[in-house]
Structures are given as C-alpha cells and as structure tokens.
C-alpha cells in the first residue's frame with residue numbers, strides 16, 4: 001500500500017488552507033504531520049480520508065484516487081481516528097467497534113461470526129475488552145480514544161489516518177497508543193502536536209506551516225532548532241534521550257523581539 005498525495009490544495013471560504021502539498025506514505029511506514037495550530041493538518045487529513053474534497057490535486061492509494069472510489073470502497077482502504085463528538089445516540093463499545101465492519105457489509109453480505117471475531121480482536125488489541133459492554137458516552141476521553149482506534153482496526157484498512165491520537169491520553173497511554181500504532185504494521189499518517197513524540201515514533205515527518213510543507217524527512221534531520229524557531233516560534237535545545245537514545249528537544253520561549261515571522265500563505 002502506498003499513499004501519494006499529489007499537489008493537494010484545499011480552499012475553505014475562499015481561503016487557501018492547504019496549498020500544493022505532496023505527501024507519500026509507504027508500506028508499513030509511520031509518517032507524522034506536525035505544524036502549528038491552524039497550519040492545515042486536520043484539513044489535509046480530511047482530504048485523504050475522504051471527508052473534504054480537495055480543490056486541486058489528488059490523494060491516491062495504490063494509484064486509486066480516494067475521491068474516485070465510493071465512500072464504502074474508500075473506507076475499506078482508509079480508516080480514520082479523528083477528534084469527534086460521541087453523537088446523540090448512546091451506543092455501547094462493542095457496537096461502536098462493530099461499525100468498523102460496515103464498509104464490508106450489505107444486504108447480500110450480512111455480518112458473520114468472522115466479523116464478530118474481528119471486532120473482538122480489535123478490542124483485545126487496544127486493551128479495551130473490559131470496556132466492551134459499557135456505553136460509549138460513559139467512557140473517559142482516553143478510553144474513548146482507544147475504542148475509536150479499535151473501530152479503525154476492525155475496518156482492516158490499508159492506511160490509518162490519525163488526527164492527534166494522543167489527545168486526552170495520560171502520559172502512559174500516550175506512549176502505549178503510539179507504541180501500538182508502530183506495532184500494527186499498518187501504513188499510518190498521523191498528525192501530532194508533541195514534537196518529541198513525533199520524533200520518537202515516526203519514520204518520517206512533514207512539517208506544515210500556513211498550509212504548505214516547509215520541511216520533510218527523518219525526524220532528526222527535520223526538527224532542527226532553526227526549523228522549530230522559524231515554524232513554531234520557540235527555542236529548542238536538542239539532546240539525546242538518556243533511555244531511548246532518540247533526539248529530544250527541550251523548549252524555551254524566545255524573547256518577543258526575536259520572534260520570527262510566521263510563514264505566510
């Protein structure tokens with residue numbers, strides 16, 4: 001499986017939000033999307049998981065334009081874990097995860113025991129089996145996040161798209177979730193705010209600023225103090241993490257006069 005976003009541009013209310021973005025995710029690769037608030041990360045992801053149609057360019061999975069596929073066919077290839085309200089109806093956890101099988105079902109292809117087993121497997125994989133009978137609305141933010149990840153896994157996607165998967169998670173569950181994401185072996189494109197987590201868990205990063213990719217490559221090469229200063233407007237001191245051996249950035253505020261201008265669209 002290979003995702004290739006080619007010259008993707010997205011306009012909202014006549015404002016360019018994503019401009020000429022090229023992104024690839026190779027088989028089994030975990031690719032991070034980082035950038036300041038409002039830089040267009042979620043909008044770009046929506047173009048990829050087929051919720052917001054790009055105004056120009058294409059997002060292709062194995063050469064298929066995701067926008068040329070039916071919604072159901074696209075959902076068999078791409079699963080998204082996004083920040084979403086629970087909705088009005090109180091489904092239980094198992095029902096929520098079962099929804100991940102709906103792209104495969106139809107009047108001619110009703111749910112089978114194999115589908116139910118996939119639901120169980122997905123719940124087990126994220127450690128949410130003890131929550132299976134609970135009402136989704138009664139879960140904590142972190143529990144909800146894990147159940148939504150289980151739903152995405154039940155979809156058996158070729159590509160996982162995650163928008164801030166560590167949102168709401170305590171520090172242990174942040175590490176566990178990203179560790180799980182890596183172990184899944186599924187090609188993944190994930191927006192992450194925490195640059196140190198992005199560096200620790202992603203094979204490659206794309207840095208978005210004002211809707212454009214301003215840097216890309218392995219985290220160690222991309223997250224230089226210069227780039228962090230220019231794009232995020234903070235100082236960064238790199239060091240080697242004493243346990244993991246990965247590059248770790250310590251941040252500090254820059255004096256107001258030294259703040260660099262944000263990249264213009």
Ligand SMILES: Nc1ncnc2c1ncn2[C@@H]1O[C@H](COP(=O)(O)OP(=O)(O)OP(=O)(O)O)[C@@H](O)[C@H]1O
Pocket residue numbers: 012013017035036037038039040041042043044
């Ligand atoms: N439906 C919408 N209507 C109007 N403006 C929108 C809409 N969706 C996104 N935008 C604007 O597009 C810009 C990019 O938003 P987006 O959510 O893609 O950024 P982001 O990088 O994911 O931000 P954050 O890190 O804060 O989640 C923002 O200025 C936002 O206000």
